[in-house]
Amino acid sequence: MFKTALAEAQDAIGGFLDHQLARLGDDRVAAGMRYATYGGKRLRGFLVLETAGLFDVPPMQSLFAAGAVECVHAYSLVHDDLPCMDDDDLRRGQPTVHRKWDEATAVLVGDALQTFAFDLLARPDAGDAAQRIDLVATLAHSSGAAGMVLGQAQDIAAETAGAPLTLDQITELQGNKTGRLIEWPAMAGAILGREDPEALLIYARAIGLAFQIADDILDIEGDADKAGKALRKDAEAGKATFVSLLGLDGAKARAADLVEEASAALAPYGEKAQNLQALARYIIARDM
């Protein structure tokens, strides 16, 4: 059930992005945008479709917000992979954009993917004008200098700082770097459904943190081939992670607690939230 729903969402979001990006033509930046948005688990887009689905928003409408958050996620990865940032050669098992083309192309592809996210949210089919401007405002807030980009800067600052981060600091950092863009889909679903986002935000905050703890566990226990990227970089760099701070068992226990918390927050939505329930469990069980 959940696996089928996730696979269908992946197809729908991939098809939507292909269709929308095809209009940009075939120059190098457009080709890079398609390359960078190809594949991936589409968890953020799936979250938009599922939370909006709780309020019976048609998928044809919520695909715009789902596509937008996937574009922001893709832009952040393209820029994060640059030599001056994380300097990664592989992403999802394929050469990163600056390795396939060059650094200038990667800078422009990331820039244009961010713009494209706001372009998608502004389309008439994405909602009425009030909903669309709410989506723009909240996505800008979640992804910009008070959200995701702040987290990326905090991450860079942590690497050059003398002392490893504390648990509070790493929780704040990851909340910004990864969490904000997992919370936004819940906000988007509530905006599209004209409903209070509170319970969904508690859910999203919990799975966002669980996701990052699972990532740290995967960095230690995972298989680089399955992950499609280099692993054990954090441990080798001596960076503080949830595993280094809590221990492997402590990190697993914390992630499991967060999944319980996320699950409890969905209680008001009953059966309709079963895919979101399953997603919370999947996030700490995934081996890819």
Place this chain on the structure above:
Amino acid sequence: MFKTALAEAQDAIGGFLDHQLARLGDDRVAAGMRYATYGGKRLRGFLVLETAGLFDVPPMQSLFAAGAVECVHAYSLVHDDLPCMDDDDLRRGQPTVHRKWDEATAVLVGDALQTFAFDLLARPDAGDAAQRIDLVATLAHSSGAAGMVLGQAQDIAAETAGAPLTLDQITELQGNKTGRLIEWPAMAGAILGREDPEALLIYARAIGLAFQIADDILDIEGDADKAGKALRKDAEAGKATFVSLLGLDGAKARAADLVEEASAALAPYGEKAQNLQALARYIIARDM
């Protein structure tokens, strides 16, 4: 009159951006955003204020769109100055962001400035919901992979191409790279004034091209100290420019014709457009 109006607009836009950016705190990315938006001629923001002013839109409202276009302009400069792009050390007489801090900071500062532009357009005081979403849609279209970023990619492709560009090719390239972000303020003024943008777009297209021709002339005749950046880079790189294609006199004559064309398009607005008339003349007369 014009000089006073421009100076007042520069102060108003600078003050507005300082105030809005101050809320982001004092981490490195926020500091870089303030640094990158400090100074500059604010021609794009001035164009928003003046075109919106034709329709009696209050400056307190149009400042959001004026600030947004200056943020997009600033982001494009920060990324354009990166070593993998134009590799410039100076901008407005000051070290570029990656020279003052580092490349990773410059990537993030540019990213966050783009986000901030859309953040500003989504603010309740920027217009009603329909106007705000129109501003977002048109800015995304003008600045993204079908606009400014396309022009930047065309510029990079031209450098590695075997043959220099033709006049048609360079006109298209510059229309994307520089023109779209000079046309957008005219569009924004019309959206805010709820008026047809046609005449203002003809004006903006003409001054955008005149601006780029003037830039090519300045690159040959200008003073690097006054310009605050390195000159004669294009000529030394053997790139086709309006001057190399039209000759110095031909380029000056073409710029003067475009100013006439721009001026004629403003006829319907009479006296109210006198600052826009003066701006068109200023653009080809500036020595800074």
